[in-house]
Amino acid sequence: MRKRGYHHGNLRQALVDSALKLIEEKGPTGFTLAEAAKRAGVTPAAVYRHFSGREELIIEIAKQGYAIFADLMEYAYTSGNQGALAAFETTGRAYLAFARKYPGHYVAMFESGIPIAADPDLNHLASRAQDVLTNAAVELSKHIPPEKRPPPAMFSAHIWALSHGVVELYTRGGVGSRAPFPPEDLLESAIGIYLRGLGLIEPDS
Amino acid sequence: MRKRGYHHGNLRQALVDSALKLIEEKGPTGFTLAEAAKRAGVTPAAVYRHFSGREELIIEIAKQGYAIFADLMEYAYTSGNQGALAAFETTGRAYLAFARKYPGHYVAMFESGIPIAADPDLNHLASRAQDVLTNAAVELSKHIPPEKRPPPAMFSAHIWALSHGVVELYTRGGVGSRAPFPPEDLLESAIGIYLRGLGLIEPDS
DNA sequence: TGTACATCAGTGAACGCGCGTTCACTGATGTAC
DNA sequence: TGTACATCAGTGAACGCGCGTTCACTGATGTAC
Numbered sequence: 001m002r003k004r005g006y007h008h009g010n011l012r013q014a015l016v017d018s019a020l021k022l023i024e025e026k027g028p029t030g031f032t033l034a035e036a037a038k039r040a041g042v043t044p045a046a047v048y049r050h051f052s053g054r055e056e057l058i059i060e061i062a063k064q065g066y067a068i069f070a071d072l073m074e075y076a077y078t079s080g081n082q083g084a085l086a087a088f089e090t091t092g093r094a095y096l097a098f099a100r101k102y103p104g105h106y107v108a109m110f111e112s113g114i115p116i117a118a119d120p121d122l123n124h125l126a127s128r129a130q131d132v133l134t135n136a137a138v139e140l141s142k143h144i145p146p147e148k149r150p151p152p153a154m155f156s157a158h159i160w161a162l163s164h165g166v167v168e169l170y171t172r173g174g175v176g177s178r179a180p181f182p183p184e185d186l187l188e189s190a191i192g193i194y195l196r197g198l199g200l201i202e203p204d205s
Numbered sequence: 206m207r208k209r210g211y212h213h214g215n216l217r218q219a220l221v222d223s224a225l226k227l228i229e230e231k232g233p234t235g236f237t238l239a240e241a242a243k244r245a246g247v248t249p250a251a252v253y254r255h256f257s258g259r260e261e262l263i264i265e266i267a268k269q270g271y272a273i274f275a276d277l278m279e280y281a282y283t284s285g286n287q288g289a290l291a292a293f294e295t296t297g298r299a300y301l302a303f304a305r306k307y308p309g310h311y312v313a314m315f316e317s318g319i320p321i322a323a324d325p326d327l328n329h330l331a332s333r334a335q336d337v338l339t340n341a342a343v344e345l346s347k348h349i350p351p352e353k354r355p356p357p358a359m360f361s362a363h364i365w366a367l368s369h370g371v372v373e374l375y376t377r378g379g380v381g382s383r384a385p386f387p388p389e390d391l392l393e394s395a396i397g398i399y400l401r402g403l404g405l406i407e408p409d410s
Numbered sequence: 411t412g413t414a415c416a417t418c419a420g421t422g423a424a425c426g427c428g429c430g431t432t433c434a435c436t437g438a439t440g441t442a443c
Numbered sequence: 444t445g446t447a448c449a450t451c452a453g454t455g456a457a458c459g460c461g462c463g464t465t466c467a468c469t470g471a472t473g474t475a476c
Contacts, residue, residue: 007419007471027318029234033463044463046420054463110373111316113232116380126380150394154386157375158395162363165370168315170362175321175331181359189355190363190399197402212438212452238430249430251453259430414476421469429460436454443447 012050014040016061020104023061028107033057058112059119065105066125072098073132084140085200091136092191095163096184099171110164133160143200150198162190217255219245221266225309228266233312238262263317264324270310271330277303278337289345290405296341297396300368301389304376315369338365348405355403367395 008014018039022031033054037044051057076094077087099106108114109126116126137156141149169175170183195201213219223244227236238259242249256262281299282292304311313319314331321331342361346354374380375388400406 011419029318032461034461042419043421045422045465048464049419110380113234130380150398154391154394157386157391158367158398160380161370161374161391161395162367163370164374165366165368168373169366169369175315175335175365181362186359186362186366189359190366193355193363193402194395194399195402197398197400216452237428239428247452248454250432250455253431254452412476415474417471417473419469419471421467423466423468425463425465427462429462430458432458433456434454435456436452438450438452440450441448443445 008040008042008046011040011042011046015042015047015050015057016064019057019061023104023107028111031058055114055118058108058114059122061105061108062112062114063119063122063125065102065109066122066129068102068105069098069109070125070129070132073129077132077136084136084143085195088136088140088195089188089191091133092159092163092187093184095160096167096171096187099167106167130156130160140200144198148199155198158194159191162194163187166190213245213247213251216245216247216251220247220252220255220262221269224262224266225313228309228312233316236263260319260323263313263319264327266310266313267317267319268324268327268330270307270314271327271334273307273310274303274314275330275334275337278334282337282341289341289348290400293341293345293400294393294396296338297364297368297392298389300365301372301376301392304372311372335361335365345405349403353404360403363399364396367399368392371395 015036019031019036021039022036033047034044036057037047047057051060072094073091077091080087080090082090114122116123133156134152137152137159141152141155166183166187170181170186192201220241224236224241226244227241238252239249241262242252252262256265277299278296282296285292285295287295319327321328338361339357342357342364346357346360371388371392375386375391397406
């Protein structure tokens, strides 16, 4: 129990929380201001004391999502006494773990259609998340001979695209629902093959 | 000009077409039955002569999308006198080309939230599209020593996920809008590295 | 400690809107004789 | 070829609904004296 403020306590965060639950339950479209307010035990009009409108609430969720995401990725990357390679693979796994554990945030970040440029803070937080991935790529790149080294930003873009694709196609009831591979295995094996292609894993190991 | 039927001619397809335009213009959420009917020059109620409701219209669009998609991929794969490797890369490029040329279909297929299992025809068409990719993977797999060959279905799932991820993140105004790599380059280089990891491209070529 | 006052989070009612869907209908088209 | 009839694609009006948003308000909380 946190310290309570005026009437509700912390309505702003309570609204974020019920919006998250709504998104998780009903998908990206299933979120409405009215319903989120109702779940927080409050009149729809009360929302406007804390947000300028529907979009700003979604932006707030995306912001919190990017913050958690960046922390999680950074922690996965730096924790443990792993080499650059193992650290990179841990980070890949952390991506999927995030998508699973924070589906509402994930939707707000990647499927809600909000333009990241719309808000400076959001932009900054998204950049930070991207930097974590890119730094991991830079670190790992040092083990590749310079002449066959791809730009680290491209490197990390590849991994991000691959991870996102796995999440979208194979962790929901989409195209891949027939395929009998757990998303985790799918992503791990793909990253393994990719890193081998970069010469970072010995062909025979 | 096709042969005209009763009053409108071919309202069913006209509705599909205006729905597609709407999705392309306003995103996945921006499509409504009422607006699609209006654009087709018809009352909203007329829609119900051809579809049981909103969802059935979206399903029809997805079906047509999967049919075009499978044709396109198949054509890309079989056309030209290319080796298995070149054919595979052409197919990857065809994926992106489809997403660009048929954005409305793409959205209906992958972002509309309709469960493929909802309609047997849809399911069948989606399977066909998937089979094209998997067959390409099977063919290419023959060049990999059996003991290090991944299951072809996994192989093709990797490529599909990668392609989808590139489309979602880097062809819209999303996270990747900052990254200065054209999606086509991103996908091509990623597939190249991946195939090298499978031992299908010589390390030094 | 007690009282008067200012603040402002949340209320409740109302709004205009566009949605998906229904229904009895009408009138153009195709068909049988 | 001409007429009578059946079909059925599209109409127009209406529905109930929930949405996002606004507004004047109220009453609990925090603050000054």
